[in-house]
Amino acid sequence: MKLYIIFKEYSSNVKKQQILTAILFIILGALSGCAQKDIDYSKAAADPAFLRQSVDKLTEVITHDIFSPPVASRIYAYPQIAAYEVLLHDYPEYRSLAGQLTDFKGIPQPAPDSVYCFPLASLNAFLTVSRSFTFSSEMFDGYEAQLYEKYRAIGVPEDVFARSIRYGQTAAKSIIAYAAEDGYKQTRGFRHTVSQAPGHWVPTPPAYMDAIEPFWFKLRPFVIDSCNQFAPAKPAPYSTDKESDFYKEVMEVHTVTSNLSEEQVQIASFWDCNPFVMHTTGHVMYATKKITPGGHWLGITGIATRQANADMMETLEAYTRVAVSLADGFISCWDEKYRSDNIRPETAINTLVDEKWVPLLQTPPFPEYPSGHSVISNAAAVVLTDLYGDSFSYVDSTEVAYGLPARSFTSFSQAAGEAAISRLYGGIHFMPAIVNGAEEGKQVGSYIVSKLNTRKRTGEGAAVAVME
Incomplete structure (x- = not known):
């Protein structure tokens, strides 16, 4: 009888333990399910x-x-x-x-x-x-x-x-x-006709490449009204007269590049951004690849958004606004390049001053006026300044991957100014192309800032556009 009672009590305790264990597992499972359901990724x-x-x-x-x-x-x-x-x-x-x-x-x-x-x-x-x-x-x-x-x-x-x-x-x-509707496909395969008239662009050494994208101005712009909305003043006419504006511009490039400081050499190299540089060693030719000017400024954008602790949408907003300013800047710049079809310093100096002179940077394969880097750098700088202010100090490490040391800047406009003047130090642009190109870029950037609204105004509805 006692054994039965003991067994009954033992059996009862085991069942209670099993029931309690089962309940515990149910509770833990429920909590686990809630936790899985409430995971916020x-x-x-x-x-x-x-x-x-x-x-x-x-x-x-x-x-x-x-x-x-x-x-x-x-x-x-x-x-x-x-x-x-x-x-x-x-x-x-x-x-x-x-x-x-x-x-x-x-x-x-x-x-x-x-x-x-x-x-x-x-x-x-x-x-x-x-x-x-x-x-x-x-x-x-x-x-x-x-x-x-x-x-x-x-x-x-x-x-x-x-x-x-x-x-x-x-x-x-x-x-x-x-x-697909922006005109890019329609401009493929067209070549620039090289003029034999004095003062016009001709292919330059060492590769003597054809002119790049002669019909880029025909592409649909993103924000600006047209490719010639901010066309710069015409460049000085070609002249062999030593008292002419053009000849003085030629001599300025020759003089500056013949007396470069170490700092000026570093500036020119830092902003070179030539995607295809041809090297000649004896009878062997080979090329090195570099980041483009637009890639450099998107690198700066990444640095700025990281430093500003921008969230993903703020970061994407900055990238998008800068990318659009770069694209419209190139369309605007390329319009005047092939209209004026201006001779490069390398050709002019070799013809008029010193046939053995070679620029510090390799001359890009397209007409000289205006300076593309001056245009797009200032357009991007205006957009970034609108987002982060005119006193945004940062270290630009974009070119470190290409073997160049980082450079420090106190503002985006300072960086844009340095990018522009680098073209003089590099011997690939005359000063008017730099000055007027920078002004053109500022106008493009300012227009985009005024027209492209990425933030809603107070009280504006939350509806988004639906594609038809």
Whole structure:
């Protein structure tokens, strides 16, 4: 009898223990389920470092593929626009670029009742457009795979992941279609006719390349009204008269480059940004690749956004505004380049002053006036100053990857001024091309600042544009 009671009590205690254990597991499971349900991956997903790394990857591919400066500016602009239009769905205080960029009607909108990871979709749109605009698209493969693994690791559910990727690709497709109508394809294959008249551009050593993108001015601008909206004053007419303005400009380049300080040499090298520099050693010719002027300024943009601790949308806003200013700056600059068709200092000095003179920098293969770096640097500097102020000090390490030391600046305008004057030190531009080019760039940048509104005004609705 006692044994039965003991066993009964033991059995009862075991059952109680089992019941309590089961209840505990149910509670823990419920808590675990709640925890899984309440995981907030949104902050980790919107890491601006992912965006900066993606832009840097695009720069790497552009440099590898040796795109010319104007073509590179186009390649930078459209992926930024795609990414921007997708990401603003998480940021209702931002405005779509639909109706603000020429002929741009927006992108297809996401399903209203579905969950998306818009940072992921945004980066997918960026990379998809980037792939379609570059030759070596396989260079994105490893980077893109690693990026998506990071999104899975931070807890993006698989259904949300797949849906976000699909939306990114849909957005990218619409931006690629928008780009297809900008006139780029129609200008392929056209060559510049070299004039034999004195004072006009001719191919320069050592490669004697054809003039690059002679019809770039025909491309559809993003914000400016037309390619000649901010056309600079005409350059001084060619003259062999030693008292003429032109001859004095020639002698200025010759004198300055013959007496360069170490600092001036460093400035010229830092802002060279020639994507294809040809070297000759005996009978052997080889080329080195460098970042383009636009790539340099997007590098500066990345540095500025990091230093300002900008979130992902603020970072993308800066990249997009700068990329658009660069693209419009090149369209504006290239319009006058092929209208004036101005001779380069190298040709003029070799003809009129010193046939053995060689510039510090290799002369780029297109007409001299105005200075492209002066135009686009000042356009970008105006946009960045609007975003971060006129006293934004930073260290520019963009060229470190190309073997050059970093340089410090107290403002974007100081950097733009240095980029402009570097063309004189390098011996590839006359001073009017630098001064008037800088003014043209400031006008382009100021116009974009006044017309391109990325932030909504107080009380403005949250509706986004829907592509027809």
